[in-house]
Amino acid sequence: MKFSLSAVIATLALAGFSAGALAKDVSLLNVSYDPTRELYEDYNKVFAKYWKEKTGDTVTIKQSHGGSGKQARTVIDGLAADVVTLALAGDIDAIATNAKSIPQNWQSRLPHNSSPYTSTIVFLVRKGNPKGIKDWGDLVKPGIAVITPNPKTSGGARWNYLAAWAWALRQPGGNEATAKAFVQKLYKNVPVLDTGARGSTTTFVQRGIGDVLLAWENEAYLSIRELGPDKVDIVYPSLSILAEPPVTVVDKVVLRRGTREVATEYLKFLYTPEAQEIIARNYYRPTDEKVAAKYARQFPKLELVTIEDFGGWAHVQKIHFADKGVFDQITAN
Amino acid sequence: MHDIDTLTKIRRRTASSLGFAIAIALVCGSARADELTELRDRLDAQEQKIKVLERKLELEEEAKKAGAASAATVKAGPKGFSLGTADNANVAKLRGVLHFDGRRYFDDVTPSTADTFLLRRVRPTLEGTLNGIFDYRFTPDFAGGRTIILDAFVAARLAPWATVTAGKFKVPVGLERIVSATDMRFIERGFPTSLLPNRDLGVQLSGNLAGGAASYSIGYFNGVSDGGSSDASGDVQNDTSGDWAARIFFTPFQSSNRYALRGLGFGIAGTYVDSTGSTATTLLPSYRTPGQQTFFSYRGTSGDVLGTYADGERIRITPQAYYTNGSFLALGEYARVSQDVTRVTPTSGTRSASLDHSAWQIQLAWFATGEEQSIRGFKPNSVFSPKDGTWGAWELAARYHELDIDDDAFEGGADSFANPATAASKARAWGVGVNWYLNQNYKWSLNYEVTRFDGGAATGDREDEKALLTRFAVGF
Secondary structure (H helix, E strand, O other): OOOOHHHHHHHHHHHHHHHHHHOOEEEEEEEEEHHHHHHHHHHHHHHHHHHHHHHOOEEEEEEEEEOHHHHHHHHHOOOOOOEEEOOOHHHHHHHHHHOOOOOOOHHHHOHHHHOOEEEOEEEEEEOOOOOOOOOHHHHHOOOOOEEOOOOOOOHHHHHHHHHHHHHHHHOOOOOHHHHHHHHHHHHHOOOOOOOOHHHHHHHHHHOOOOOEEEEEHHHHHHHHHHHOOOOEEEEOOOEEEOEOOOEEEOHHHHHHHOOHHHHHHHHHHHHOHHHHHHHHHOOOEEOOHHHHHHOHHHOOOOEEEOHHHHOOHHHHHHHHHOOOOHHHHHOOO | OHHHHHHHHHHHHHHHHHHHHHHHHHHHHHHHHHHHHHHHHHHHHHHHHHHHHHHHHHHHHHHHHHHHOOOEEEEEEOOEEEEEEOOOOOEEEEEEEEEEEEEEEOOOOOOHHHOEEEEEEEEEEEEEEEOOOEEEEEEEEOHHHOOEEEEEEEEEEEEOOEEEEEEEEEOOOOHHHHOOOOOOOOOOOOHHHHHOOOEEEEEEEEEEEHHHOEEEEEEEEOOOOOOOOHHHHOOOOOOOOOEEEEEEEEOOOOOOOOHHHOOEEEEEEEEEEEEEOOOOOOOOOEEEOOOOOEEEEOOOOEOOEOOEEEEEEEEEEEEEEEEEEOOEEEEEEEEEEEEEEEEEOOOOOEEEEEEEEEEEEEEEEEEOOOOOOOOOOOOOOOOEEHHHOEEOEEEEEEEEEEEEOOHHHHOOHHHOOOOOOOOEEEEEEEEEEEEEEOOOOEEEEEEEEEEEEEEEOOOOEOOOEEEEEEEEEEEO
16 A cells, blocks of 8 residues: 555644544533642643643633532532642542442542642741740640641641640540540640641631641741741651541532543643652652652651551541531530 | 148049939939830830721621622612622612503494403513623513513623523514613504514514614514514414514714714614414404504405405514604604415415505604603603692603505405405504603603594494593502
8 A cells, every 4th residue: 555645744734634623622620638739830831731642632620629528518519620639538428428429438439548648737837946846745734835727627637636636635544534544734825726737727827826826737848948947846756647638529410521531641740750859849748659768858758647547537537527526525615 | 732632632523423423323324214115115005906997897898899899788769679799790670660550432333342441561670780791681570460571681791782682572673662661752662663573472582773872772582563562472482483573773972072962862673583373373463543442354264254464574674763862852763564364264275475564653752841752761850749749740742653454365355365344454543641740750641643544444434533632550
C-alpha cells in the first residue's frame, strides 16, 4: 500500500481539526478544607496543563475552602462539588451517608485509603519560644493562650484534639477520665475558636493572639515562609497524630455534569511524582516513597498515633464531636 | 597625725554612707524594675485581651455575613407577605386579590336579574423564587362559586434575554390583558381583549433585549377561544392543534433624556393556529359587553339544526401602545381575528368562510391628585386618613371602544354562521370612571358605560346597554 503524503497530511489535519473542533471547556469544583489553598493553586495549574496536553480540553478548577466539617455540610446541603478533598475521612463519610452522593466504599477507590498526602499536628510558637512550650503538658499551664479552631467545624481541630487526648492517655496513670480533664484544661486556655485552621493561623500570626498555635504541619511551615523565620518557631511535641486528609470524586455530581473522567484523573494525578513534589513543596508529607525520601529532612520523624487507635472516625465522631459529645461537655461552661 | 586619722574616719564614713546609698538605690531600682516588668506584663495581657475581643468581633461579622445568605427574613407590607433568605435567592410570597363588584343596569334590555353584587375575583397567590432564578406562582380563583386554577407555572430566568415559562399563565398577547387586574383603570377590560386569549397552558420563551428597551415572547399553547381561558375546557387540550403566540414590545425611551417620551411603549403581538372543532366543541367564542352581557354568539346546535364551529386557521394580530406622562395615561389597542368557520346548514349544505372580526379602544386616565401614572402599579401620594386631612389618590378615566363582527357572519339567512336577530354585528361603547385609591392596597372604582349596537334584535338594533359598575378592590 502506498502512502500518499497528501493523504497523510490531510488525515493529520483532519485529526487536528477534529481534536480542536471537539476540544471542550470543562470546569470542576474542588471543595477542600481550609489550609490547602496554596497547594491546590500550584497543583491546579500543573493538572490543567497535563489535561490540556492529554485531551486538548481546557479544564478550569474552582476552589472552595473552609473548615472541613463546614465544607462537608455545604456539600450535603447541595453544593455541587465534583471532588471533595477534606481534612478527614469522617467528613467524607458524612457526605456519603447523608447526601448519598458518594458510595460507602469510597475510601478504597484510591491508594493509601484515598489520602495522597498526610500531615501531622505541631506547635507554632513565638520566636525564641518565650513561654518555653515543649510538649502538650505545657499547654495547660496558667497564662498560656492556645490557639486552635473549633472541632465542630474544623477537621484540623479534631486532629489537634485527638493528638492532645492521645498524649494525655500516654501519661502515667492516664485514662479516659484524665484525658478528658486534660483536654478540658487545654480548651480553657483557648481564647478564640476559629471555624477553620486558616482562621486560627490568621488569629495567631496576623492578629498576634496567643502563645502557641496548634497547627497543621504545613500551616506551620507556610507561616514561617510568610512571616520569616525570625517571627515564629516550630516545636514538635513528643507525640502527635497521623493526619490523613482524603480525597474522592462526588459520583452523583460528576454523573450529572459529565465530568467523571476528568474528576477521576484530577485525583489520580495527585499520586504522580510530579504532583507529589508539589505536595512536598507545600509542606504536606508525600505518600510516594521516593519523593518522601527526597524531602525527609523537611519532615522530622516523630511518634504518631492514628485514627485507628481511637477506633475509627465513626466512633470518634459519635463519642467526641457529636452533639452533647465529650467536646460539648468540656466546653459547656 | 590627728588630721590623718580624722580624714581616714571621714573617708570611711563617706564610703560607708555612699555604699549604703548605693545599696538603697539598688534595692529601689530592683523594685522599680520588678514593678515595670509587672506593669509590662499587665499591659501585654490587656493588649492580648483587646486583640482577642477584636478577633471575636471579626469572626462574628464573618459568621453573620455567611449566615445572611441562608438567614430567613420575614416581611409584611403593601406588596404582601414574604418569607425568604436575606439575599432573596429563595423567597415565598403570599399575595391576594379580592374584587367585590356591583352591577346595575339602567336600560330596558338587560334583565333585572342582572343587577347584582358578586365576588368577581377571589385570588390568593403563592409565588416565589428558588435558587435565585426559578420563579413559581400558584393562584386559584374562588369567585363565582367555583374553584379554578388561574395560574400555575414555573419560570426559569436563565438570562435577561431568556426566561423559560411552563404551566398555565396569561398568554402575553393583549396589552390590557397583560395589565394586572389590580392595575386596570376600568372595572372590565375593553373589546380588544375579548378577541385575544386569556390564560392557557403552554411553554414560552421570553426576555428583555437591548437593556430592557425591548421585550419579546414566543410560546406554544393548547389554544383557547377569543377572550377565553383553558379552564373552560378543564385545562386540557380540546382541539386538534396548539396555538403559537408571539409578542414584541418596545420601550425605547425608558432611560432617555427625552423625558416626555420615557413613558412611551408600543408593540405588536399575534397568535396562529390551524385547528378544527366540532358541533359539540365549537372552539368559538361569545363576546360580551362591558356590563358582561353577551351580545354576540355563533349559531349553536339545537336539535337537528347544527351550529357553527371553528374549522381551519385562526390568526390574531394586535398592535398596541401606551403612553404615560406625569399624571396622564393613554392606552390604545387594536385587535383583529381571522377565524375559519364551517357550518352544516339546514338548506345549503356545508358552508365555510373566513370571518374577520376587529376591535379597538382608546383609554385615557388622569390622576387629579397629581400621582405619577404607570402602566404597572403606582403608589398614592397620600393615604385616606380624614384625621390627617389626606384623602388618598383620585383618578379619572374615560374610554371608547368598538367591536365589529364580520358582516359575512350574518349572510345566508337561516344558513348564516350567526343569527342577526340575536347577535349584534357591532358594539360601540364609551365609558367614564373614577378610581379612588385609599392606599396602595385598597381601591374603590365606579364606572358608567353605554354600549350601542348594530343589529342583534329581531327588528332593528338591540337596545343600548347602560351599566353602572362598582368595585371594592383589595390587592396586596
